[in-house]
Amino acid sequence: MDDSVAADDELLGFVPVPTTARRDGWTPDRQRLFIAILAEHGCVSAAARAAGMTPQSARRLRNRPDASAFVRSWTIxxxxGRDRAYDEAVRRGRGVTVPVTYAGRVIGHRTRLDNRLLFAACYGSFLDR
Structure with missing residues (x-):
């Protein structure tokens, strides 16, 4: 079985952590949204903000003894997300084609390199946030 298929199955089989019924708390929908955004970007703080929560509360939820399924989904x-971010940083670092305009008309295209992104992708500094 392909590793990516196994990872997707694990995320799809995610069982939310049982919490008290609070409108502003970690509802099952917020937990699923958090995991989905985390899988897209790999950034805990961005995923928590997208779910309307804080990174600290996400880590508290993760540390609960009954959160094993949440922890597995979080890890995967x-x-x-980190793999996707790495791939995107390498793609952009190798160059993005942008139009060259003159007097309001496109006269050509140029490849704009971003060495900082390529450097960050190679050394992983952007992944630790």
Whole structure:
């Protein structure tokens, strides 16, 4: 079985942590949204903000003794997000084609390199946030 298929199955089988019924708390929908955003970007703080929560409360939820399914999904989603972020940084670092305009008309195209992104991708500094 392919590793990416296994990872997707694990995320799809995610069982939210049982919490008290609070409108502003970690509802099952917020937990699922958090995991989905984390799988896209790999950034805990961005995923928590997207779910309307804080990174600290996400880590508290993760540290609960009954959160084993959440922890597994978190781990898989974070790695998936980091892989996507790495691939995107390398792609952009190798160059993005942008139009060259003169007097309001496109006269050509140029490849704009971003060595900082390529450097960050190679050394992983952007992944630790």
């Amino acid at each position: 989603a974070r790695q998936m």
